[in-house]
Amino acid sequence: MKKISLMGASGSIGMQTMDVIREHRERFQLVALSVGANLDVARKAIAEFHPSIVSVQLKEDADKLSSEIVGKTKIVYGMEGLTKVAIYDDAEIVVNAVLGSVGLEPTMKAIEAKKNIAIANKETLVTAGHLVMAAAKKHGVTMLPVDSEHSAIFQALQGEQEKNIERLVVTASGGSFRDQTRAQLQNVTVEEALNHPNWSMGAKITIDSASMMNKGLEVIEAHWLFDLSYDKIDVLLHRESIIHSMVEFHDSSVMAQLGTPDMRVPIQYALTYPDRLPRKEAARLRLEDIGKLHFEMMDLDRFRCLAFAYDAGRTGGTMPTVLNAANEAAVDLFLKGTIGFLEIEDVIERAMNEHEKLDDPDLETILAVDQETRMRIFSR
Numbered sequence: 001m002k003k004i005s006l007m008g009a010s011g012s013i014g015m016q017t018m019d020v021i022r023e024h025r026e027r028f029q030l031v032a033l034s035v036g037a038n039l040d041v042a043r044k045a046i047a048e049f050h051p052s053i054v055s056v057q058l059k060e061d062a063d064k065l066s067s068e069i070v071g072k073t074k075i076v077y078g079m080e081g082l083t084k085v086a087i088y089d090d091a092e093i094v095v096n097a098v099l100g101s102v103g104l105e106p107t108m109k110a111i112e113a114k115k116n117i118a119i120a121n122k123e124t125l126v127t128a129g130h131l132v133m134a135a136a137k138k139h140g141v142t143m144l145p146v147d148s149e150h151s152a153i154f155q156a157l158q159g160e161q162e163k164n165i166e167r168l169v170v171t172a173s174g175g176s177f178r179d180q181t182r183a184q185l186q187n188v189t190v191e192e193a194l195n196h197p198n199w200s201m202g203a204k205i206t207i208d209s210a211s212m213m214n215k216g217l218e219v220i221e222a223h224w225l226f227d228l229s230y231d232k233i234d235v236l237l238h239r240e241s242i243i244h245s246m247v248e249f250h251d252s253s254v255m256a257q258l259g260t261p262d263m264r265v266p267i268q269y270a271l272t273y274p275d276r277l278p279r280k281e282a283a284r285l286r287l288e289d290i291g292k293l294h295f296e297m298m299d300l301d302r303f304r305c306l307a308f309a310y311d312a313g314r315t316g317g318t319m320p321t322v323l324n325a326a327n328e329a330a331v332d333l334f335l336k337g338t339i340g341f342l343e344i345e346d347v348i349e350r351a352m353n354e355h356e357k358l359d360d361p362d363l364e365t366i367l368a369v370d371q372e373t374r375m376r377i378f379s380r
Contacts, residue, residue, distance in 0.1 A: 002271065003031045003090050005115070007082060007106060008097035009045055010038035012202045013120045013146065013263060017095050018045065020268045024277055032088040034081070034098070039065060046073050053088055055081030079105065086110040093271065095146070096121040099204055100328055101321075101370055104128055108363065111135045118270035120146035122217040123328075127321045128366050129224030143225060144270040149218050150225055151266030152244035152257035157226070158274075160249070168228060169246040169254075170218055171238040172298065175209035178237070182302065188341045190334065207331045208305075211344055212298075216309020217327075220320055223313055230313050235306060237296040242285065260285050304345045308352065317357040318369045325373035326351035333377075347377055 004021065008014040014033075021028040034055035035042040042054055042065060053074045056062050062077035069075065076084050079102075086094055086106035094110045095118040096103050103121040108128075110117060112135065119125065125132055136143050145151050149170045157165075176195050177185055193210045194203060208214035219233050244266075246256040259265055260283045268277060300307040305327070312323040330347035333339045339347065351373055358365060 001029050002027060003029045003092050004271065005032040005085055005088050005091035005094045005110075006030060006097065007034045007085055007094065007103060008036070008099065008121070009033040010035040010041040011097055011099055012205070013097035013267065014095075015041075016264045017097060017267050017271075018049070020264050020271060021049070023280065024268075027277065028271065031090045032085045034085045036098075037061065043068070046071070052090065053085060055085045082106045083109050087113040087115065091115060093118055093144075095267075095270075096124060097146070099123075099202065101127050101324060104132075104366070105363070107132065108135060111139055111141045114139050114141060116142045116144065118144045118146050118267070120267075122147070122214075122221050123324050125221045125224045126217050126324045127370065128361075128363065129220065129320075130360070131363060131366075133224050133227075142273075144273055145221075145225055146263075146266055146270050147218060147221070148261075148263060148266050149245040150222060151269055153222065153226060153247055155257045155269065156245070156247040156255035160247070160255075162227070164249045164251070165226075165228065165232070166248045166250045166252075167232045167234055168222055168226060169248065170215065170222060170233065170235050171241070171243055171245055172212065172215045172235055173209065173241045174237050174239060175212065175214075176206070177210050178239070182342065185342050186340065190337065193334075193341060203335060204328070204331055207334060207344075208327070210341070211305045211331075212303035213305035213309065213327050213344075213348075215298075215303075216306045217324065219306075219309055220313045230310055235298045237298055239294045240290065242287075242290060242293055258285060305348065308345075308348055312352065315357055317359045318361050318366065319352065319355065319357050321361070321366050321369045322351050322355045322373050323348065325370045326377060329374045329377040351377060 021030050030049040032053045033051050036057045055076045059077050062075045066075045083106045087109050093116045096107050097120045101123040104124045107124050145154050176193050194206050222233050241261045243256045243258050246254050248254045312319040326348045330344040
């Protein structure tokens with residue numbers, strides 16, 4: 001029985017992680033979880049899984065939940081509570097499925113506590129990849145990718161040697177606006193941006209997919225997870241989302257991982273690695289039904305956020321922190337109707353241009369730059 005701690009249980013990845021646990025109750029036990037402000041998810045998860053500890057965002061929510069719960073589940077709150085979930089003694093693996101850079105500090109604490117990490121929170125590696133990977137190496141912790149693209153690369157590399165890798169090819173669906181010109185994007189609505197053609201995801205990630213920032217963050221994440229230069233990481237537009245990513249080796253062989261668009265597959269692989277378990281209700285890939293797969297080169301002039309991510313990654317230091325913080329702030333403003341869709345790019349570009357990079361930042365510096373970037377954007 002593998003005991004699991006789940007940060008971000010109320011998000012898309014968190015809910016699908018609970019689906020996987022639910023399907024394999026004989027193999028997995030959910031012992032700790034966090035839900036942010038979603039008390040309904042907390043109540044249902046407590047009733048179903050009986051975790052030992054649950055964290056919520058606010059003290060008043062913690063008090064309310066504590067007064068309702070009958071049983072041994074301990075309710076905690078805030079960053080301290082999230083950290084308690086991350087380092088919970090009984091947990092063997094921590095699924096980081098929280099949204100945004102809030103997952104960074106608890107993940108570092110979990111690594112120090114020698115917990116293996118199933119990482120679905122891009123921002124943790126984007127903002128502090130050098131610190132996270134160094135800590136994982138120091139404490140003997142395995143970083144297991146949950147994003148479908150990174151899981152695909154990870155699976156394709158099993159049994160292979162890193163020295164033989166020529167390049168990584170990360171695939172992208174193109175998001176909600178892949179067939180529209182920049183001129184057509186001037187007045188798109190939030191509802192249109194949230195209409196993803198292939199995947200069911202949370203609002204922030206869906207907007208990132210539409211702007212292609214999601215893919216940019218994945219490029220930076222791949223750089224840290226697989227220790228490859230940005231010149232060896234390409235992005236390819238692939239409309240069907242059947243090939244989740246590929247690895248090309250220096251003998252010209254290419255290994256690809258294929259499957260139907262279902263995040264429960266990479267989630268389960270991270271939880272069972274290096275083994276696999278059957279999935280009873282999974283849709284099976286039938287290429288004869290699909291017929292054709294399409295691929296296109298990425299246009300960095302059309303998808304400027306992807307270009308920003310490559311620039312930030314190559315610049316290094318605190319620049320990826322600024323990229324991520326500016327994007328989170330800009331997406332929040334767009335979802336609230338304060339700025340237009342294309343203005344997300346303007347906010348990010350201005351933040352990067354105004355920032356003077358700091359090399360080899362420690363955790364305190366990263367957190368300070370993150371907050372400073374957000375404050376500057378929200379105060380305009």
